[in-house]
Amino acid sequence: MEYVLLNNGVKMPLLGFGTWNLKGKECIDCVLTAIETGYRLIDTAQMYDNEREVGEAVSRSGTPRQQLFLTTKICFPQNSYAGAKTAIARSLEALRTEYIDLLLIHEPYREASDMYAAMFEAYQKGLVRALGVSNFNAAAFAGFCRSCPLIPAVNQVEAHIFFPQLSLQRQLSAEGTHMQAWSPLAAGRQQIFKNPILTGIGHKYGKSAAQVALRFLLQNGISAIPKSSRPQRMAENLDIFDFKLSKDDMASLAGLDTGRSLFGWY
Numbered sequence: 001m002e003y004v005l006l007n008n009g010v011k012m013p014l015l016g017f018g019t020w021n022l023k024g025k026e027c028i029d030c031v032l033t034a035i036e037t038g039y040r041l042i043d044t045a046q047m048y049d050n051e052r053e054v055g056e057a058v059s060r061s062g063t064p065r066q067q068l069f070l071t072t073k074i075c076f077p078q079n080s081y082a083g084a085k086t087a088i089a090r091s092l093e094a095l096r097t098e099y100i101d102l103l104l105i106h107e108p109y110r111e112a113s114d115m116y117a118a119m120f121e122a123y124q125k126g127l128v129r130a131l132g133v134s135n136f137n138a139a140a141f142a143g144f145c146r147s148c149p150l151i152p153a154v155n156q157v158e159a160h161i162f163f164p165q166l167s168l169q170r171q172l173s174a175e176g177t178h179m180q181a182w183s184p185l186a187a188g189r190q191q192i193f194k195n196p197i198l199t200g201i202g203h204k205y206g207k208s209a210a211q212v213a214l215r216f217l218l219q220n221g222i223s224a225i226p227k228s229s230r231p232q233r234m235a236e237n238l239d240i241f242d243f244k245l246s247k248d249d250m251a252s253l254a255g256l257d258t259g260r261s262l263f264g265w266y
């Protein structure tokens, strides 16, 4: 596993395991398999209603807590100072942990600054190791940074081969904020796994379309949290650290950027 150093010195794995839509026993089994496969970052959220299952899998895995990196996100209706305080306590309890590695505001709520004030207090108490936001576009991010007590370490946004948001990545990087991609495989849309440019380039390196799509993000300074419920795909998605796409391949892949969200965001 390779890591990125966040703006406060915390090390975050460059590839994590996404858990959206995983529920109950399937979620526990998948997170356990992901950890066995080598994932060290698990991405959950209060909105996913699976923090308890993630916490259970982490404690059952036997992997020392300090070797794992847990991300969660707080959201409506806890979009207030008091709500965020309650939400943080709830996440800590559900995840069975003494600290959250990365805590994000799930969406750019009007009350984001109030939520962040509660998050900053938790950060100062050592209950959270890094703070960030999610789904903040360029304008929302710039506005937020003007008044926040600590520049967010991460902005987790939609980013994949069809909408890599490279200009947002440059803006974030200039502020010292790391961009992390959600739906890095476009959630399987647009026939991504059969895309001839991805499969053609993959053929040269002995890699799949999924591996090329994830590697493209990494080489643009964007980390990723792909989700799969299948062990073979979990391993495939993690196996992207032993090759490097050439400049020409990166340029061909950049040509797949449509400049539009696939999910109606931003």
Ligand SMILES: NC(=O)c1ccc[n+]([C@@H]2O[C@H](COP(=O)([O-])OP(=O)(O)OC[C@H]3O[C@@H](n4cnc5c(N)ncnc54)[C@H](OP(=O)(O)O)[C@@H]3O)[C@@H](O)[C@H]2O)c1
Pocket: 017, 018, 019, 020, 021, 043, 044, 106, 134, 135, 156, 157, 181, 182, 183, 184, 185, 186, 187, 188, 193, 210, 225, 226, 227, 228, 229, 230, 233, 234, 236, 237
């Ligand atoms: N912050 C936010 O607002 C936000 C929004 C959306 C998502 N997220 C986070 O980002 C994570 C990832 O996004 P996502 O789950 O929407 O989509 P994704 O990771 O882009 O794609 C997941 C889909 O691709 C399939 N898949 C995965 N690896 C594959 C491979 N190697 N070959 C073929 N198919 C493959 C999976 O099916 P199988 O499971 O059957 O393998 C699943 O249908 C989420 O789980 C969540 O943690 C955050």
